[in-house]
Amino acid sequence: MKPDEQAFTSKAKQYLDEHINHMDPLTAARLQAARKQALESRPRRAFGWLPVSTFAAAAAALIAVALWHQGNTLVSPQFNEDWELLASGEELELIEELEFYNWLELMHGES
Amino acid sequence: MGNGLDYCKLGAEDHHKERILEPSQAVEAFLIQVERRAFIMAELATGNRDDALDLVQDAMLLLVERYCDRDHEEWPPLFYRILQSRIRDWYRRTRVRNRFRVWLGLSGKDQGRERDPIQEAVDHHLPDSVDQLASQVAMDDLLSTLRDLPLRQQQAFLLRIWEGLSVSETAYAMGCSEGSVKTHYSRAVHRLRERLEDFRP
Numbered sequence: 688m689k690p691d692e693q694a695f696t697s698k699a700k701q702y703l704d705e706h707i708n709h710m711d712p713l714t715a716a717r718l719q720a721a722r723k724q725a726l727e728s729r730p731r732r733a734f735g736w737l738p739v740s741t742f743a744a745a746a747a748a749l750i751a752v753a754l755w756h757q758g759n760t761l762v763s764p765q766f767n768e769d770w771e772l773l774a775s776g777e778e779l780e781l782i783e784e785l786e787f788y789n790w791l792e793l794m795h796g797e798s
Numbered sequence: 799m800g801n802g803l804d805y806c807k808l809g810a811e812d813h814h815k816e817r818i819l820e821p822s823q824a825v826e827a828f829l830i831q832v833e834r835r836a837f838i839m840a841e842l843a844t845g846n847r848d849d850a851l852d853l854v855q856d857a858m859l860l861l862v863e864r865y866c867d868r869d870h871e872e873w874p875p876l877f878y879r880i881l882q883s884r885i886r887d888w889y890r891r892t893r894v895r896n897r898f899r900v901w902l903g904l905s906g907k908d909q910g911r912e913r914d915p916i917q918e919a920v921d922h923h924l925p926d927s928v929d930q931l932a933s934q935v936a937m938d939d940l941l942s943t944l945r946d947l948p949l950r951q952q953q954a955f956l957l958r959i960w961e962g963l964s965v966s967e968t969a970y971a972m973g974c975s976e977g978s979v980k981t982h983y984s985r986a987v988h989r990l991r992e993r994l995e996d997f998r999p
Contacts, residue, residue, distance in 0.1 A: 695991055696959045702937050703960050707834040717851055718837055722829045725858035729822060729866055 825866045828873050829858055832961070836881055839956050842945050843885045844892075853888060857881040874963060878971035882953055889949065936994075943993045947986055950974075954982035955990070 833854060840850035857880040865876050944952055950972065957968045958979070968983075969976045 692987060692991075696987070699940060699990070700959050702933075702940050703835075703838070703956075705933075706937055706941070707838060710834055710837075714837070714847065714851070715834075718833045718854065721851060721855035722826070722833055722858055725829065725855065725862045726822065726826055728859055729825070729862045 821866060824870060825862060825873075828870065828877075829861075832874070832877060833858070835956075835960055836877070839953070839960075840881065840885060842941065842952060842956070843949055844888055845945065849888060853881060853884045856884050874961065875967040875970045878957060878961065878963065878967075879973065882971055883973065885949070885953075939994055940990075943990055947989060950978075950982045951986035951989065954979050955986035958983050 836854045836857065837850055840853045841847055844850050844853070857877055860880050861873065861877050865873065868876065944955070947955070953972055954968060957963045957971055958965070963971060965976050965979050968979045972979060972982075
């Protein structure tokens with residue numbers, strides 16, 4: 688920066704600094720209120736020291752354990768059978784009429 | 799971040815460093831340091847005190863909500879990026895509103911309503927001496943000339959000279975290239991020096 692430009696900008700800065708030092712009290716108070724309001728909006732987290740990825744990993748692990756647990760103990764054999772049927776890609780019509788075919792098989796066995 | 803800048807590498811002013819304070823105290827100390835300058839920048843850009851206060855408050859809210867966990871050195875460019883972006887939005891909205899006013903034939907009708915009698919009241923804190931009066935006149939000239947500058951020149955000048963941001967930080971705050979900052983700044987200085995005789999060395 689050239690010396691005369693430096694002198695000019697220093698003077699401008701000095702005037703601007705003076706200007707804010709003489710800010711009217713009402714505006715200063717409104718700015719202070721705005722700042723307080725902004726600071727009150729600061730997010731407060733109980734576990735702020737834990738990164739988000741920790742929560743994500745914990746949630747994923749919880750879901751995995753729950754699914755594994757369901758798969759081993761809680762789910763009935765009927766559910767597994769139904770799931771296999773749905774996943775097998777059979778025609779929907781056959782699945783819908785499964786009861787009829789069961790009944791037919793039963794009747795055929797009796798006869 | 800935008801413009802591919804890495805602000806951890808940028809040298810910010812020492813007065814922005816508040817490492818020994820608690821996070822909430824540090825962000826408060828930062829806002830105390832910048833709020834008045836930010837307000838004047840917004841007021842010069844908008845020409846409206848209430849709008850300027852709203853813009854500064856928005857910038858403060860967003861900084862606290864989203865970026866208070868960032869490194870303190872990043873706050874100045876982030877804060878001013880938010881503020882400058884809000885000012886540009888304000889310009890766009892005002893332009894559209896004015897267009898509608900003209901279209902609806904309302905231009906000029908509402909202007910009387912916008913006048914603030916408090917702002918227009920006579921200032922009884924008159925300067926005590928000729929020097930003070932001269933100083934007041936010079937200050938008014940400076941503010942008036944700054945107000946007349948195109949927005950980008952005004953932003954570049956104030957962010958570089960007053961806020962002490964580097965060219966890179968100013969470019970980030972303004973959302974433009976470093977080359978543009980240099981151009982806007984240079985034009986601003988040229989224009990101000992041309993018009994402000996009292997500031998000549």
